[in-house]
Amino acid sequence: MAFTLPSLPYAHDALAASGMCQETLELHHGKHHQAYVTALNGFVEKDATLQGKSLEEIVKLSYGKAEMAGVFNNAGQHWNHTLFWPCMKPNGGGKLPGKLEAKIVSDFGSVDAFKDAFKQAGATQFGSGWAWLVVGKDGKLACTKTPNGSNPLAEGTGTAILGCDVWEHSYYLDFRNRRPDYLTNFLEKLVNWEYVESLLAKA
Amino acid sequence: MLVPRRTLLGLGAGLAASALTPALRVAVAQPGGPFTLPALPYPFDANEAAIDARTMEIHHGLHHRAYVNGLNAAVADHSRIAAMPLDQILLRFTEMPETIRTAIRNHGGGHANHSMFWLIMGGRGGEPSGELAAAITRDFGGFAQFRERFDRAAMGVFGSGWAFVTVNRHGGLAIVQRPNQDSPLMDGDRVLMGNDVWEHAYYLRYQNRRAEYVRNWWNVLDWARIGERYDAAKAGTLTI
Numbered sequence: 001m002a003f004t005l006p007s008l009p010y011a012h013d014a015l016a017a018s019g020m021c022q023e024t025l026e027l028h029h030g031k032h033h034q035a036y037v038t039a040l041n042g043f044v045e046k047d048a049t050l051q052g053k054s055l056e057e058i059v060k061l062s063y064g065k066a067e068m069a070g071v072f073n074n075a076g077q078h079w080n081h082t083l084f085w086p087c088m089k090p091n092g093g094g095k096l097p098g099k100l101e102a103k104i105v106s107d108f109g110s111v112d113a114f115k116d117a118f119k120q121a122g123a124t125q126f127g128s129g130w131a132w133l134v135v136g137k138d139g140k141l142a143c144t145k146t147p148n149g150s151n152p153l154a155e156g157t158g159t160a161i162l163g164c165d166v167w168e169h170s171y172y173l174d175f176r177n178r179r180p181d182y183l184t185n186f187l188e189k190l191v192n193w194e195y196v197e198s199l200l201a202k203a
Numbered sequence: 204m205l206v207p208r209r210t211l212l213g214l215g216a217g218l219a220a221s222a223l224t225p226a227l228r229v230a231v232a233q234p235g236g237p238f239t240l241p242a243l244p245y246p247f248d249a250n251e252a253a254i255d256a257r258t259m260e261i262h263h264g265l266h267h268r269a270y271v272n273g274l275n276a277a278v279a280d281h282s283r284i285a286a287m288p289l290d291q292i293l294l295r296f297t298e299m300p301e302t303i304r305t306a307i308r309n310h311g312g313g314h315a316n317h318s319m320f321w322l323i324m325g326g327r328g329g330e331p332s333g334e335l336a337a338a339i340t341r342d343f344g345g346f347a348q349f350r351e352r353f354d355r356a357a358m359g360v361f362g363s364g365w366a367f368v369t370v371n372r373h374g375g376l377a378i379v380q381r382p383n384q385d386s387p388l389m390d391g392d393r394v395l396m397g398n399d400v401w402e403h404a405y406y407l408r409y410q411n412r413r414a415e416y417v418r419n420w421w422n423v424l425d426w427a428r429i430g431e432r433y434d435a436a437k438a439g440t441l442t443i
Contacts, residue, residue, distance in 0.1 A: 031411040073361045126309050127383035127401070128362030148362035167362070168402035169411065177265045177403065 002041045003055060005034050006082055014090040018189040019182075024173045029085070032169055036077040036149075043071045055079055056153060063154035076149030080130055083163045089192035100197035107141040117143040118164070119183045128167040131183070133196070134158030135203040161199035162191065236275025237285045240268050241318055245325040252328070253419040255408045263321065266403055270313030270384070277306035289315050290442040293388035312384035315443040316365060316397060323396045323432070326425025334374070335426075335433040342376045349378075350421065353398075356380050357417045360400050367397035370436040393441050396429050 008029055013022040040058075044050045050058055050071065059079050062072035096104065096111060108114040114133075122131030125145040132144045132151070136158040144157050145166075152160045164170075164186050171182035243249075243263055248256040278285040281303065284292060292299065292311055299307050330346050331339060343349035356378050357366035364382040369392040376395065379387055387394050398404075398420055405416035435441035 027410050035411070069361070126305075127364070168406060172402060172406040176261055177269070 002044070003037050003078060005029070005037050006085065009086050010090055015088060015190060018090065018092060019174055019185040020088070020190060021174055024170070028169060029081075033078070033081040036074045036081065040071070040074040040078055043074065047071075059151070059154050063150070072154070073149040076151055076154060079153065080149065080151050080163060080165065083160060084165055086195050087162055087164075087192055088186075088190040089195070092190045092192050093188040094193070096193045097197045100193060100200055103141060103200060114141070114143070115187050118162075118187065119180065121145040122164055122166045122183045123180050125166050131164045131166055132160045133162035134160050135200065159199075159203040161203055162196045237278065238271050238274050238289065238314060240271045241321065243321055249325045250423040252422040253416070254324075254405070254423065258405070258407045261407075262403060263317075267313070267317040270310045270317065273306060273310030274314050277303040277310060288442060290388055293386050294391060296389040308389065309384050312386040312389070315386050315388060316384055316399065318443050319394055319397060320399055323425055323429050324423045326423060326428065328422040328424055329426060331426045331430055333430060335430045338374050338376055338433070353378050354417050357398050357400050358414060363401040365397050365399055368395040369393060370395040370433060370441070372437065372439060374433065374437045388443070393436050394443070395432055395436065396424070
């Protein structure tokens, strides 16, 4: 069963008023994410040992193996983007729902401290990569970053409940080189905090 | 719309101004430091056959400038390193203090890579001549094969990075890939030429179509200038 591109949970122009334009979403979802899915399927087709495996299994088994770098890059990016899309919504941001806010305050000290840590992770990921909010193995929330197609699932750093793509293709049309502004906008205007809370409940 | 003091890493903002003389503090505020953004040797629209003027302007004036600022910030408290030429800093990368090694790698590499990148463009493409052409034929079988192998390297960089042609003292050429702003100088290799395949190098015009950018890039190379770099490498005078 080939992997497929998940539909966006909103229209391509739905986030334009919140700082992510229609062209960015069309390219990011329809071209970049689609290219990862297509490439991943190409690898699976040629390698019987990958067939029948889940995306999570492929991400984990290909991590850190030089000869499987192509598999890992594309599987990782399929996994990353699949988490990313529902983490946003039209008119997102705003006040965090109660349980999520309480957990964040408990683990970071304040919502602002969390936001600073998340933005710091994204701004200091040099080159392409991702910023994450994870539930660590100790049960505590933490902000992390990963390069290129990697992610907390592969690196075993916890369960991701929020991810922000900091590849330039995520923000270049809207923010050019101003990645810190993109990260602030992501947290303040794009994040679907109810969805993040639902992932926290399952973590 | 210019935000010259902001860098992707926020490293440009953290200068320890108290450690500097008043005169230097003024320079830093402008901003300044031992390293400066080189002026483009041609107008922003000179590479239109591959790269639009807007991209040139942002790439040079914002991205490259951020690397210069980040490098100056990194060496601000290290006068011995601040006095070294950039190629020597990168060649002796492993000797750099651990506290600033990552900043030197990212910003020093970024400064060196972009300085080289501007210099080799502004031309009209075509093919090299003379000794460089002979070396390409000797090391790759011919210009077409060289170009194809280089483009494959550029396309194969996953995420941000560069494809480079390195050149040794005997004129031997090799094609290498590097992630992010890593410079071959960090491994002791001089750079003849290189193509930036960070998305910021091509996204405004080409979006996800890196292959098209990589193909068009050859249209704006200045082979006379690259030939001079080749001669300099053999003479031992090529720096970045």
